[in-house]
């Protein structure tokens with residue numbers, strides 16, 4: 001089991017280029033199996049979730065080749081040569097996004113229920129309901145979802161009970177090849193949804209309204225290819241480094257960033273007393289000045305992202321006064337509190353609420369990542385702490401952070417793999 005060793009107590013200083021977004025890249029990789037011609041994807045992050053997804057689409061018959069360290073050329077299969085293998089599907093959450101594209105393009109899908117981080121129950125009822133509304137026949141057998149269609153899917157009106165990111169993406173992809181119009185209501189508005197819609201439109205789909213509460217899709221018979229499509233920058237990687245700079249009183253310049261995507265994070269950092277400003281195309285974070293406690297509620301976009309909650313908890317653990325975090329999206333995302341407490345943090349968790357009493361500093365010790373963002377939180381805690389922090393289960397961090405050690409080293413931090 002790999003460990004990440006952080007030598008803390010030093011500020012994060014320098015310039016860094018943000019990689020492509022994990023959650024956009026994974027959805028777009030799934031969508032690429034619907035393309036009728038070759039696709040070239042750029043700004044793809046080199047993370048383990050992407051490598052697993054590339055293996056999955058190769059397994060079902062796609063050709064996928066790295067052109068350079070962040071570009072992938074994909075030729076989708078004309079027919080499925082094998083079902084997505086269960087052992088790969090279970091390694092990541094985004095494999096749940098194969099169902100819609102497979103059903104829409106091939107009229108058949110047999111996909112194991114997905115894996116991913118243990119951050120909550122994460123049912124897929126909204127995905128299944130939406131795909132059924134489009135005419136798919138969905139059943140379950142021994143941990144697998146089986147989907148069939150009788151000819152093409154049919155456009156329909158679908159209202160999501162909750163603006164689920166994955167359900168919005170799955171149903172939107174499937175609707176692109178359905179007959180007639182689909183209207184999706186109460187959908188997720190995350191930037192990754194807009195990026196996926198832009199990619200689908202680049203293939204010849206007719207998707208309108210992504211980024212608002214209602215998405216309308218005119219189905220087309222087939223999709224084409226895309227000469228090149230660059231995935232958006234990762235707002236969560238950016239946010240993680242911003243919080244790390246804030247927590248270590250550093251000075252960071254972020255390149256390749258879309259400022260409105262990180263606004264909910266910038267707003268909270270400013271409230272906490274951190275300087276955050278756009279300078280030209282870059283975003284600058286300076287961690288000097290008096291810090292103030294803040295309260296956070298995670299919400300669907302444009303609310304504060306649940307994927308940044310654990311990292312903020314590490315930062316707030318050394319901000320004098322009392323901060324409160326309410327986690328509204330995933331019920332099991334406070335496991336990180338116990339690990340932070342091992343480093344000296346004072347946190348009380350009650351249900352969906354965590355109360356953080358700021359302490360003067362943290363101490364390095366042996367800790368364990370329980371999920372991807374918990375791992376990122378421990379990296380931040382390790383940067384704050386005096387001494388050495390050894391994070392086990394580093395594989396969780398590798399799911400979502402492209403070349404993290406290389407980036408931290410460039411920013412003046414001593415970090416090692418053990």
Ligand SMILES: CC(=O)N[C@H]1[C@@H](OP(=O)(O)OP(=O)(O)OC[C@H]2O[C@@H](n3ccc(=O)[nH]c3=O)[C@H](O)[C@@H]2O)O[C@H](CO)[C@@H](O)[C@@H]1O
Nearest residue numbers: 023094122123124125126127164165166167306307329330
């Ligand atoms: C690969 C990917 O893009 N992952 C992101 C995606 O996950 P994911 O797509 O799984 O997240 P959802 O938006 O679907 O989940 C949000 C909430 O809806 C619930 N729900 C979801 C679907 C469903 O059918 N039924 C249901 O009840 C979930 O249990 C959760 O409480 O959005 C999350 C919320 O921004 C992010 O934290 C994840 O990083």
Ligand SMILES: C=C(OP(=O)(O)O)C(=O)O
Nearest residue numbers: 093094116117307372373
């Ligand atoms: C929860 C996350 O990812 P996934 O949905 O892939 O588990 C995340 O990126 O923080």
